[in-house]
Amino acid sequence: MPKVARLHAILWGVFSMGGFIAAFLLPVLIYLVGIAYPLGLWPVANGDPTSAILNHRHIGTLFLFVTVAGSLYHGIFRFQSTLTEIGLARAKRALEAIGYLIIIIGILATAIYLLQYNPSFFSLP
Amino acid sequence: MSQDVATIRVTRYRPEKDGEPFFQDYKVPYRKDMVVLDALNYIKANLDGTLTYRWSCRMGVCGSCGANVDGVPKLTCASFLHEFKGRTIKVEPLPHFPVIKDLVVNMDDFMHKLVEIKPWIIRDKESPPEEGEYRQSAEELERYQQFSSCINCMLCYSACPVYGLNEKFLGPAATALAYRYIEDSRDQGKDVRFPIVHEIEGVWECTLVGECSVVCPKGVDPMLAIQKTKILGATNALKSLLMPRGAGK
Amino acid sequence: MIREWTSFFVAVFSLIYIYELSLFASGAKDSAHALMRNPGIIAFNVLALLFTLYHASTWFYLIGKVQPIKLGKTTSKPWQALLLNIVLLLIISYAVIQILILR
Numbered sequence: 001m002p003k004v005a006r007l008h009a010i011l012w013g014v015f016s017m018g019g020f021i022a023a024f025l026l027p028v029l030i031y032l033v034g035i036a037y038p039l040g041l042w043p044v045a046n047g048d049p050t051s052a053i054l055n056h057r058h059i060g061t062l063f064l065f066v067t068v069a070g071s072l073y074h075g076i077f078r079f080q081s082t083l084t085e086i087g088l089a090r091a092k093r094a095l096e097a098i099g100y101l102i103i104i105i106g107i108l109a110t111a112i113y114l115l116q117y118n119p120s121f122f123s124l125p
Numbered sequence: 126m127s128q129d130v131a132t133i134r135v136t137r138y139r140p141e142k143d144g145e146p147f148f149q150d151y152k153v154p155y156r157k158d159m160v161v162l163d164a165l166n167y168i169k170a171n172l173d174g175t176l177t178y179r180w181s182c183r184m185g186v187c188g189s190c191g192a193n194v195d196g197v198p199k200l201t202c203a204s205f206l207h208e209f210k211g212r213t214i215k216v217e218p219l220p221h222f223p224v225i226k227d228l229v230v231n232m233d234d235f236m237h238k239l240v241e242i243k244p245w246i247i248r249d250k251e252s253p254p255e256e257g258e259y260r261q262s263a264e265e266l267e268r269y270q271q272f273s274s275c276i277n278c279m280l281c282y283s284a285c286p287v288y289g290l291n292e293k294f295l296g297p298a299a300t301a302l303a304y305r306y307i308e309d310s311r312d313q314g315k316d317v318r319f320p321i322v323h324e325i326e327g328v329w330e331c332t333l334v335g336e337c338s339v340v341c342p343k344g345v346d347p348m349l350a351i352q353k354t355k356i357l358g359a360t361n362a363l364k365s366l367l368m369p370r371g372a373g374k
Numbered sequence: 375m376i377r378e379w380t381s382f383f384v385a386v387f388s389l390i391y392i393y394e395l396s397l398f399a400s401g402a403k404d405s406a407h408a409l410m411r412n413p414g415i416i417a418f419n420v421l422a423l424l425f426t427l428y429h430a431s432t433w434f435y436l437i438g439k440v441q442p443i444k445l446g447k448t449t450s451k452p453w454q455a456l457l458l459n460i461v462l463l464l465i466i467s468y469a470v471i472q473i474l475i476l477r
Binding site: 019020022023024025026027028029030031032033034035037038039043044048049050051052053054056059060063064068071072074075076077078079081082102106109110112113114116117 | 378379380381382383384385386387388389391392394395396398399400403406407410411415416418419420422423426427429430433434459462463466467470471473474475476477
């Protein structure tokens, strides 16, 4: 009896949102922390961008969390499909489990590190 | 008078005789406006009557003549010899399907999937003829019209690497046809069709390769249909999470 | 195929950056800066940016195909969605820089 794979549908929906995040928010983050800062390009003058962003306690932390978590989820989800395409279908179950483990640990780690840096995130300004 | 000649390299496989498939070359007179099907028909009529292949309308509407021509799934009636580099053209059976003989493949899996998605209008209650037709606006027709162009030629299944790896995958044509009915304003069969397209081996196996839409000879764009069906599935799942009792149909 | 491999760069950049965040969180800012200045990492980031922009372009085009918008009597084409979303990407990126870096 065919049955709607509701969990898969929701996981795909999150992947889709991650795709928007990776498309709209990730490029500027890669540019700022990965290229502008080490090469001294605009707009990074002296301080590193991560500190500058996290100085904005709420929106900075939120921006980093959403961008990193969303991009990680999207990237891993899609990479899993690619592995299936290149014929690793037999290991599919194992690869999916590893992928979701990386996603969960990655997202938790992001949240923990951001809160460690900005412990007063949950207190009102 | 020297005549221009093309070599058609065809896969031969006769299960009662051959252990393995093999290639056989046939020389056919080359005319610029010849299609591969013309060449096959020439071979069968003049050179080798045992060559076996499917064809019918010879004008790209019946979907019978699919084959792998120089490595690409194509309709042999729509593949002009002059499209190909050189004068040797390889013709093999459609990949991802078991071969019955020569270029004839077993279509059972696809036929089964076609029936599974119930390619007909499903109504909760049929209106009696006296009430007149089910009316449909031009905008309502536009929402599904391109997906109704499918001629069931199975080129998309041959092009799909996911189907090649997993026979259980519902696949491009079946999903596009299911979507065609889901989007038809006259159809009320969402409850019946959604479980089929939204089970794991339905749309979720698709990894957006897109080759199905590239090879489709009728512009159906099954990849688009699968994407739209995924969005329907995701929004439906979210709705059922947020409103478990349902917000009515 | 290239489109699918963009996911590799997106995922790996995210993982590298999560590691950098861990260095920031534990107060090891100098180690974080050293990591970001590593030439191999910079080269990877350049590739990651290129691949991410490629992902963005293919994503915008696909959205344009899947969700065309009715503009009066005509419907939008995918290349129009691509252009519009690229402009949106530039605006959002500029806004992020203005709000989170320059202030």
